[in-house]
Amino acid sequence: MHYKHDNQHPENDPNYKGLNVNRGVEDAPIINPYRQSKQKRKLYSADEYFDGIIAGSISMLGQAVTLVESSLPEHQEIAQEVIVKCLPHAGKSIRLGITGVPGAGKSTFIEALGMHLVRNNHKLAVLAIDPSSERSKGSILGDKTRMEELSVAKNAFIRPSPSAGSLGGVARKTRESIILCEAAGFDTIFVETVGVGQSETSVHSMVDFFLLIQLAGTGDELQGIKRGIMEMADGIAINKSDGNNIEKAQVARTQFQNALHLFPPPESGWSPEVLTCSAIENSGIAEIWDMVERYIKFVKENSYFDRKRNTQSKYWMYETINEQLKSNFYQNADVQKMLQEEEKRVLTNEESSFIAAKKLLDFYFGK
Numbered sequence: 001m002h003y004k005h006d007n008q009h010p011e012n013d014p015n016y017k018g019l020n021v022n023r024g025v026e027d028a029p030i031i032n033p034y035r036q037s038k039q040k041r042k043l044y045s046a047d048e049y050f051d052g053i054i055a056g057s058i059s060m061l062g063q064a065v066t067l068v069e070s071s072l073p074e075h076q077e078i079a080q081e082v083i084v085k086c087l088p089h090a091g092k093s094i095r096l097g098i099t100g101v102p103g104a105g106k107s108t109f110i111e112a113l114g115m116h117l118v119r120n121n122h123k124l125a126v127l128a129i130d131p132s133s134e135r136s137k138g139s140i141l142g143d144k145t146r147m148e149e150l151s152v153a154k155n156a157f158i159r160p161s162p163s164a165g166s167l168g169g170v171a172r173k174t175r176e177s178i179i180l181c182e183a184a185g186f187d188t189i190f191v192e193t194v195g196v197g198q199s200e201t202s203v204h205s206m207v208d209f210f211l212l213i214q215l216a217g218t219g220d221e222l223q224g225i226k227r228g229i230m231e232m233a234d235g236i237a238i239n240k241s242d243g244n245n246i247e248k249a250q251v252a253r254t255q256f257q258n259a260l261h262l263f264p265p266p267e268s269g270w271s272p273e274v275l276t277c278s279a280i281e282n283s284g285i286a287e288i289w290d291m292v293e294r295y296i297k298f299v300k301e302n303s304y305f306d307r308k309r310n311t312q313s314k315y316w317m318y319e320t321i322n323e324q325l326k327s328n329f330y331q332n333a334d335v336q337k338m339l340q341e342e343e344k345r346v347l348t349n350e351e352s353s354f355i356a357a358k359k360l361l362d363f364y365f366g367k
Contacts, residue, residue: 043074046081053086053184058157061184065159068176083176086183091309093182094296097203099193099229100213105239108279109213110190111147116285117188118153125157125181126150127174128192129199157186171202172323175316178206204232205315208305209292212236216245216252216276231263234272235291241276241284249276268304270295335364 044052044063052060067079100106110126117124126147150156159177178189191207193199204210212233236256241249256274266272273291277284299305329335342356 049082050085090179090182095189095207097207097210104213111150112279114150123155123186125186126190216249236274238276242278
């Protein structure tokens with residue numbers, strides 16, 4: 001018990017010589033008075049988000065992208081309305097997909113190319129696809145801190161990847177974010193793959209130009225690169241071509257160029273090019289952007305550009321149907337209960353996997 005007055009301390013009486021008890025201290029409040037309570041962010045109407053995006057408000061764009069990434073039904077409803085409103089204002093950008101082996105210097109490269117574009121009056125949005133973020137908690141947040149110059153540049157918008165778990169979910173949300181960024185006036189969109197494996201295919205299905213970043217001087221350059229990724233590439237940039245690595249980069253360039261000749265010619269009619277660059281020294285960066293622009297001009301002239309975008313739109317329609325059906329099936333409470341029972345039967349060999357699956361689907365479709 002704390003005392004406020006000395007007369008409550010009998011020990012301080014003159015009769016008790018040599019005893020002195022200090023005055024007690026008031027109990028500190030349990031709640032920190034300086035801590036502001038976190039306010040819930042206000043939800044706007046679809047029209048308000050749309051007006052903000054069209055006006056070029058980065059804050060409104062960021063909030064709308066957060067809605068797109070949210071799995072809450074009420075957020076999704078507004079997000080889809082905003083996307084529908086933004087669609088007529090989208091599609092006018094160059095979409096560039098960027099992938100590369102870990103350690104190839106993707107972040108440094110994106111910053112170097114991004115700063116080159118921003119300095120030349122482009123508006124750039126950097127998005128990422130990271131299906132591994134559920135397990136590894138992703139690396140794009142680290143990328144954002146590494147892109148120090150670009151993340152504070154006036155005409156740049158860097159967005160960490162949503163950790164929606166399934167690749168389909170992350171990819172669809174990134175695809176929708178592209179539409180919002182384009183409506184906000186961004187004329188160049190970078191989509192970076194952070195995860196490995198299937199994410200390259202997803203990125204390829206939403207960009208105009210697919211750039212593979214490689215390293216030289218790591219042994220057999222062509223080892224460890226999946227043929228599929230090489231075939232998807234419209235261009236290859238061999239990074240870290242500086243110092244003692246310049247010669248190795250030139251050798252690697254020849255190797256890659258020769259390897260590309262072994263593949264069937266791409267549908268676009270474009271011959272993929274291999275260039276060397278150093279993101280740290282900022283050399284060869286302008287040449288890479290020049291290659292992207294030449295490619296865009298080439299595919300617009302032979303009408304492959306529009307054909308590819310139409311194919312991509314169709315692909316995303318089917319992907320979304322598949323994803324929604326799957327999600328609806330697994331979220332059905334009766335199906336969840338039945339799933340556990342059927343699983344036990346399969347594990348105890350009472351039933352085959354196929355019969356169990358058929359029973360579940362028949363039940364779901366009400367047969």
